[in-house]
Every structure is written in structure tokens, then in C-alpha cells.
Amino acid sequence: MPGKVVVLDSEKHSVSLLGHILSHLDVSGFSNVEEFLASGDKESDCIVLDGSGMGSSDDELFRMLREHPNTAGIPVIYVGDNLNIDTRLAIYEAGVDDYVSKPFDVADLQAKVTRAMHQRRYERELLDSAENAKQAAFEAMTHSAEQGEIVRFMEQISMCQKLDELAQALLSLLSRFGLNAVFSCWLEGDEWPHYYSHAGSTSPLEQDLMQSGHGGGRIMEFxxxxxxxxxxxxxxxxxxxxxxxxxxxRIKDHLAVVLSAADARVSSLNMEERLRQKDKLLDVVADVKQALIDVQHRQDQMKARAASERDDVKLELREELLTLGLHEEQEERMLSLVMDFLKSLEGLYNEAMDWQEDLEPVMQAIEYVVSGGEQTA
Structure with a gap:
């Protein structure tokens, strides 16, 4: 979700210009501070203020923003002309977080807005952490109660069939312990870990930290x-x-037990998936073997029909030769030539169709590999 920026400027074209410059963010524009405060907005990450033409002094505008509960903690970037050292000191003292001199550099403004938003988010994280700590203090459990939570967690994950279910169970447990966490896990064959967070999403920095630190020891503190x-x-x-x-x-001991159990469940999920894949492959091998048997049966039927047809051709040929007026030796010679030709064709046909014995070792090898080296019935 993009950060939210409020532009306060009495000139509409200036609001439009700043909105275009910060188009990668969620930008709202207001012509005066009163209008903005009346909107009730308290979720903005940054305010860009140009007080020119607003009818109030800069000090008054800053005071209004800093005294209002919805905007007291929102970073303010002041845009102004001729910002000499005295003016800069004055606006800082009045509560402005940063400034940009006109005419301003686009990249400089974007960088300062980004920095202000990071500051705002960091402050919110601190507030969230403080709130979590407060909640944990009110809902603190005794050591035996925490152990009971862990036992219930282990019973719960034993029935989890997916990583999402396992992660949700773990994050729920950690929430009850008053902890804010990111959980990552790997399945066999995964190129990258799966990430799960109380925040709903995991930042690239957190992902990089977890990947880099995975080989650095059982517990790392910073x-x-x-x-x-x-x-x-x-x-x-x-x-x-x-x-x-x-x-x-206590938390440190709990985490070792909890994550050890989660890791064991991930490994068992891997094993269960391999077994499911093995069963599927064995079913495929069995289907192929049955198909080969069916093909061989049809080939045997075709061979029998070919032999019957050959005998019929021989009989018909004898009858036809009688009408040609050939003497007995010529008839036998002609019949012998035709039968040798038919026999040769039958041999070639049988040789081309008799591939069952060649495929059988291949099928056995595939079945052996799929079964993990175990002999199958």
C-alpha cells in the first residue's frame, strides 16, 4: 500500500504539480490547514506545506498542526522562498521536520518525503511495540499457563496439513505471549522461504536479514x-x-521449544508430501504396466488372426493355382515362394511388435527408483 501524503497549498496548480511529482504515493490536496483538519484525517504519513497565500503566519500554521491530536505526530516538510539560516532555525523551532527551498529539485523533494515517511512508520512501530508490551503486561500469564499454551500449540500443529495452518498457529501463540514476529520456513525443493508476519507482510530488509542470519547460529540477538x-x-x-x-x-526457553516443534512438523510435512508423491508415481507405474499388458494381449490376438489369415491365403492360393493349368511341380514352386514371403512378413511383424521384453527392465527400474529402492510385490 503506498504512503499517504497531504499537500497544503493555496494555489491549485501547485497542489497539482506536487501531486504529479509524488504520483507513486497516495496524495491528497487542501487549500488551507483548517480544511485539512476538518477532514479528520489522522492516517497521513507526511505533510508538505507551502504557507504562501494562506492568510496565516508560518508559526500559526505550524502551531495548528502540532496542537491538533490528529496531526501532532505527522512529519511536516515546509516549502518556501529564501530560506536563510535564521528562517530555517525558526521553522525547526516551530516544529517543522524538514524544508525545501524554491525552486526545488524534484529528486530532493522526493527523497525528503520518503525519509519523513520512514520516520513516521518507525514511530508507529514504536507505538505498536509499546501497545503490545502494555497488552502483554495486562494479560501476562504465569509460567505454568505459558507451558499449557505450548502444549496446546503442539497438539494443534500435529493436525496441521499445510504451512499456512502451521504459521497461523505459531503466530497466534506468539501473540498470546505479547510478541511481534516474522516466521519463515522451507519445504523441500523450495528456492525461497515462505514468510508469515504479524504485520501481514514482510519487508525486503526482514527477508534479507532472516536469509543472511539463517546460517549464523541457533540464536542471534541485535x-x-x-x-x-x-x-x-x-x-x-x-x-x-x-x-x-x-x-x-522464559520467552527465550519457550521459543526454543516452540520453534523446535514447528521445525519438526515442517520436516514431517515434507515427508508426508514425498510419500504422497511416491504413491502417485507408483499408481502411474501400475497403470503403465497394465496398459502394456493390455497392449501385449491385443498383439497376441493380432498374431493369431495373422496366422489364421495366412492359412486362409494358402488354401485360397492352392485353389486358384488349379485354374492356371500349371503342373504339380510348378504349383508347389509357386506356393512355396508365396508362403516363404508370407512367413518372412510375419517374422518382420513379430519382431517389430515384440517390444514387451525390452520395456520390462525399464519399467522395473522406474518402479525401483519410485519406491525408494524397496522391492514391490
């Missing part, structure tokens, strides 16, 4: 984050409770 690794799973905790030593110790 800042407020902790990465727990197992062969086919990884867990990134984004709000590790270091401030509560007792709770942190």
Missing part, C-alpha cells in the same frame, strides 16, 4: 530483535522483552 534458527525454520522476534529479565528468560 537491538530489540532476536533471530532463532532451526534447519527448516527461522523466527524473527521484533520486540524482545529485554527490559524484563525474568520474562525474557
Amino acid at each position: 537491538g530489540r530483535r532476536m533471530l532463532v534458527n532451526y534447519p527448516r525454520t527461522s523466527l524473527l522476534i521484533k520486540n524482545t522483552p529485554y527490559e524484563d529479565a525474568a520474562r525474557f528468560g
Whole structure:
């Protein structure tokens, strides 16, 4: 979802220009601060303000934005003329986060808006983390209750047949522990891991961090984050409770047990999938073998019909030779030549059709490989 930017400018063409420059974002325009505040918008990530022609001093505009509860924490970028050092100090003191001098450089404005939005998102993450910590404090469980949650989690994942179900069970458990996390896991043959997050999506930085750290040890700690690794799973905790030593110790132990169980279930899902594929392949081999048997049966029938036709041709030929007025030796010679030719054709036909014995070793080899080296009945 693109970031949301509000442009405050009394001149419509300026609002349109800034909207075009920031077209990769969700841009809303207002001609004055009062109109914007009346809209009730409190989800914006950045405000771009040009106070020229708004009828109020810059200090008054900044004060209105900073005192209103919906906009107090939103970064403000000021666009103005002749921003000397005194003016810059004044607007910073009044609560502006950054500024752009006219005429402004497009790339510079875009970069500053991007930086302001990152700042806003970071502040929201901090607020979310604080809220999660507060909620965890109110809903804190005793050690025995936490162990009970883990036991129920293990019972739940034993019935999970898909990675999505396993991930949802794990993230739900971590939520009850007051943790904000990203879970990744690999199935056999996957080129990239599957990612699951409390936030709904995983950032490229988080994905890169988990991939890079997967071979770095069982537990890696950095800042407020902790990465727990197992062969086919990884867990990134984004709000590790270091401030509560007792709770942190319990959480650390729980994570080792929980992720070990999740990793074992991922491995068993891999095994179950291989067995399903093996059964499917064995069914295919059995179907092919039956098809070959059916083909061989039809060939045997065709050979019998060919032999019968040959005998009929021989009988008809004898009858026809009698009408040609040939003496006995000539008849036998003519009949012998024709029968030798028919016999030769029959041999060539049988040689071309008799491929069952050649295919049988191939079918046995395929069946042996599919069954994993086990002899099948």
C-alpha cells in the first residue's frame, strides 16, 4: 500500500504539480490547514506545506498542526522562498521536520518525503511495540499457563496439513505471549522461504536479514530483535522483552521449544508430501504396466488372426493355382515362394511388435527408483 501524503497549498496548480511529482504515493490536496483538519484525517504519513497565500503566519500554521491530536505526530516538510539560516532555525523551532527551498529539485523533494515517511512508520512501530508490551503486561500469564499454551500449540500443529495452518498457529501463540514476529520456513525443493508476519507482510530488509542470519547460529540477538534458527525454520522476534529479565528468560526457553516443534512438523510435512508423491508415481507405474499388458494381449490376438489369415491365403492360393493349368511341380514352386514371403512378413511383424521384453527392465527400474529402492510385490 503506498504512503499517504497531504499537500497544503493555496494555489491549485501547485497542489497539482506536487501531486504529479509524488504520483507513486497516495496524495491528497487542501487549500488551507483548517480544511485539512476538518477532514479528520489522522492516517497521513507526511505533510508538505507551502504557507504562501494562506492568510496565516508560518508559526500559526505550524502551531495548528502540532496542537491538533490528529496531526501532532505527522512529519511536516515546509516549502518556501529564501530560506536563510535564521528562517530555517525558526521553522525547526516551530516544529517543522524538514524544508525545501524554491525552486526545488524534484529528486530532493522526493527523497525528503520518503525519509519523513520512514520516520513516521518507525514511530508507529514504536507505538505498536509499546501497545503490545502494555497488552502483554495486562494479560501476562504465569509460567505454568505459558507451558499449557505450548502444549496446546503442539497438539494443534500435529493436525496441521499445510504451512499456512502451521504459521497461523505459531503466530497466534506468539501473540498470546505479547510478541511481534516474522516466521519463515522451507519445504523441500523450495528456492525461497515462505514468510508469515504479524504485520501481514514482510519487508525486503526482514527477508534479507532472516536469509543472511539463517546460517549464523541457533540464536542471534541485535537491538530489540532476536533471530532463532532451526534447519527448516527461522523466527524473527521484533520486540524482545529485554527490559524484563525474568520474562525474557522464559520467552527465550519457550521459543526454543516452540520453534523446535514447528521445525519438526515442517520436516514431517515434507515427508508426508514425498510419500504422497511416491504413491502417485507408483499408481502411474501400475497403470503403465497394465496398459502394456493390455497392449501385449491385443498383439497376441493380432498374431493369431495373422496366422489364421495366412492359412486362409494358402488354401485360397492352392485353389486358384488349379485354374492356371500349371503342373504339380510348378504349383508347389509357386506356393512355396508365396508362403516363404508370407512367413518372412510375419517374422518382420513379430519382431517389430515384440517390444514387451525390452520395456520390462525399464519399467522395473522406474518402479525401483519410485519406491525408494524397496522391492514391490
